[in-house]
Amino acid sequence: MRGITVRRRQALTGLAFAAPFLVGFSVFIAYPVAASGFYSFTDFNLFQPPEFVGLDNYARMADDERFWIALTNTLLLTVTGVPLSIIIAIAGAHLLNLPVRGQPLFRALVYLPSIVPIVVGGYLWRWLLNTEYGFINYFLGLVGIDGPGWLVEPEWTKPAIVLMSLWTVGGTMIIYLAALKEVPRELYEAAALDGANWWTKFRHITWPTLSPVTLFQVIVNVIAYLQIFTQPYLLAQTRLNDAGAGPGQSMLTYAMYLFQNAFSFLKMGYASAMAWVLFLITLAITIVILVSSRRWVHDGSR
Amino acid sequence: MALADSIVRRRRGPRWLRGWRIVPVALLALVFVFPFLVMLSTAFKETGDIFSAPPTLLPTTWTFGNFAEAFEDIPFWRYLANTLFVSGLSVLGTVLSCPLVAYALAKIRWRGARPLLIIVLLTMMMPPQVTLIPVFLIWNGLGAVGSFLPLIVPAFLGTPFLIFMIRQFLLSVPNELIEAARIDGASEFRTYWSIVLPIARPAIVTAAVFQFVWSWTDFLNPLIYLGNPDQYTLSIGLYSFFGENDVAWGPLMAACVLFTLPALVIFLIGQRFFIGGISAGALK
Numbered sequence: 001m002r003g004i005t006v007r008r009r010q011a012l013t014g015l016a017f018a019a020p021f022l023v024g025f026s027v028f029i030a031y032p033v034a035a036s037g038f039y040s041f042t043d044f045n046l047f048q049p050p051e052f053v054g055l056d057n058y059a060r061m062a063d064d065e066r067f068w069i070a071l072t073n074t075l076l077l078t079v080t081g082v083p084l085s086i087i088i089a090i091a092g093a094h095l096l097n098l099p100v101r102g103q104p105l106f107r108a109l110v111y112l113p114s115i116v117p118i119v120v121g122g123y124l125w126r127w128l129l130n131t132e133y134g135f136i137n138y139f140l141g142l143v144g145i146d147g148p149g150w151l152v153e154p155e156w157t158k159p160a161i162v163l164m165s166l167w168t169v170g171g172t173m174i175i176y177l178a179a180l181k182e183v184p185r186e187l188y189e190a191a192a193l194d195g196a197n198w199w200t201k202f203r204h205i206t207w208p209t210l211s212p213v214t215l216f217q218v219i220v221n222v223i224a225y226l227q228i229f230t231q232p233y234l235l236a237q238t239r240l241n242d243a244g245a246g247p248g249q250s251m252l253t254y255a256m257y258l259f260q261n262a263f264s265f266l267k268m269g270y271a272s273a274m275a276w277v278l279f280l281i282t283l284a285i286t287i288v289i290l291v292s293s294r295r296w297v298h299d300g301s302r
Numbered sequence: 303m304a305l306a307d308s309i310v311r312r313r314r315g316p317r318w319l320r321g322w323r324i325v326p327v328a329l330l331a332l333v334f335v336f337p338f339l340v341m342l343s344t345a346f347k348e349t350g351d352i353f354s355a356p357p358t359l360l361p362t363t364w365t366f367g368n369f370a371e372a373f374e375d376i377p378f379w380r381y382l383a384n385t386l387f388v389s390g391l392s393v394l395g396t397v398l399s400c401p402l403v404a405y406a407l408a409k410i411r412w413r414g415a416r417p418l419l420i421i422v423l424l425t426m427m428m429p430p431q432v433t434l435i436p437v438f439l440i441w442n443g444l445g446a447v448g449s450f451l452p453l454i455v456p457a458f459l460g461t462p463f464l465i466f467m468i469r470q471f472l473l474s475v476p477n478e479l480i481e482a483a484r485i486d487g488a489s490e491f492r493t494y495w496s497i498v499l500p501i502a503r504p505a506i507v508t509a510a511v512f513q514f515v516w517s518w519t520d521f522l523n524p525l526i527y528l529g530n531p532d533q534y535t536l537s538i539g540l541y542s543f544f545g546e547n548d549v550a551w552g553p554l555m556a557a558c559v560l561f562t563l564p565a566l567v568i569f570l571i572g573q574r575f576f577i578g579g580i581s582a583g584a585l586k
Contacts, residue, residue: 241525
């Protein structure tokens with residue numbers, strides 16, 4: 001009897017301490033998820049009550065040209081941005097891991113761009129990428145390349161977005177740096193005695209330790225790229241509140257088009273359906289990555 | 303690869319080579335820092351200098367004019383005060399709510415702890431787009447769109463990532479300390495307040511730094527919720543430097559420097575915690 005009351009009191013204490021999150025979860029997660037599912041089957045413009053339309057919103061995406069442009073743009077950014085982030089992060093982590101004086105300082109400097117307000121980053125890159133006065137084209141000119149109009153020519157806007165995003169790759173780099181420090185050093189010395197070259201050492205000693213981290217980072221980065229919004233929004237911005245799309249809609253990403261539908265066109269139902277489709281796409285890609293990982297991620301137990 | 307080389311060289315490599323290792327590391331850091339240098343120098347350049355091709359890194363004449371102009375062109379101090387207000391209250395909310403929930407997850411023995419942990423983890427994975435519209439509609443229904451509430455209230459209800467981070471820290475706090483207080487007859491809240499909170503300070507500071515930087519740099523939420531220019535945060539307000547046909551790059555960069563500075567200072571103070579938190583969170 002006493003046992004039960006003690007247990008009940010413990011449960012009440014637990015609930016009391018967890019109360020803020022329980023409220024937050026119910027109001028800002030659980031209910032919105034359910035509501036968003038419901039809205040996705042309705043026609044809803046904010047001023048009239050939602051009207052049930054079945055699968056219309058989902059069917060409409062198939063014929064919506066801008067939907068496909070946005071999806072294609074987003075996938076292009078993902079397949080170029082994610083591998084570049086991972087490769088640069090791994091290479092940079094190796095450099096940061098060199099035994100030099102002031103290592104913590106260099107580590108902090110590389111991470112610095114990640115704490116800059118993203119708006120500052122966006123406008124700063126607009127300036128750096130300026131065709132005439134920007135430093136990027138200046139540097140390209142130094143090596144004899146005539147720099148493109150990054151934000152004016154449709155075929156160059158995506159590299160511009162990826163470039164700006166890579167500026168904040170420092171977080172991933174630091175995670176790889178922490179992983180590198182876990183690699184047993186004796187193994188390198190043993191390999192050196194066997195006359196192994198750097199690639200053999202990377203392939204057989206470093207990579208087994210980095211591969212689980214890479215799996216996680218690939219997934220996190222893929223999710224981030226599929227949801228990419230602010231970077232293209234800022235680079236394409238022509239008015240404060242309107243998500244422009246850049247030249248030839250080349251910067252229109254999925255999340256931007258969703259935002260436009262919701263807040264510019266007030267098509268709340270269609271936007272909700274788009275959110276669910278994005279979720280399903282993300283889920284599908286994540287599952288594919290996870291399944292493929294059995295072939296390339298080294299599991300310590302095997 | 304590079305690490306392996308470096309270890310071997312430390313044993314075998316000639317002495318003069320060691321100092322040179324700093325070159326690639328410094329170059330890497332320079333690539334990431336360079337845009338800052340451009341921002342800083344543009345902020346101190348006169349218009350003629352800004353529009354010079356090829357661009358120069360240093361101003362030919364240094365000027366504070368851009369800063370003065372920035373304060374004139376836009377209500378900079380107003381935006382700064384708004385940003386501070388939102389970030390400050392969000393940090394307060396985080397510091398009050400997250401440790402409470404983390405304590406319920408890590409140190410109170412009750413049946414709900416495990417399901418709750420799973421919910422926290424699932425919530426971390428929820429794509430924000432899915433909840434975006436209904437959450438907007440909730441605030442709209444409450445008549446709070448166009449106020450600061452949507453930017454502040456959620457922090458008081460706990461952020462899953464930060465709850466999880468503090469929970470991980472609390473797991474390492476020995477139970478004996480807490481049990482001793484309970485046996486002495488201290489209430490659960492008293493135990494939490496006077497024993498657990500002081501011990502958890504490093505984790506709470508880390509959470510506060512994260513929350514500050516998030517709120518300070520947030521763009522999407524102010525964009526959606528703030529309608530009245532009097533309430534703009536700097537993230538939204540900086541667009542005022544863009545004109546119909548041209549951009550006031552000098553004043554814009556001056557404002558950018560001032561906008562970046564507080565986040566920078568907080569980062570440098572909490573740098574150790576911050577970078578530790580990122581690496582630990584990713585590996586565990």
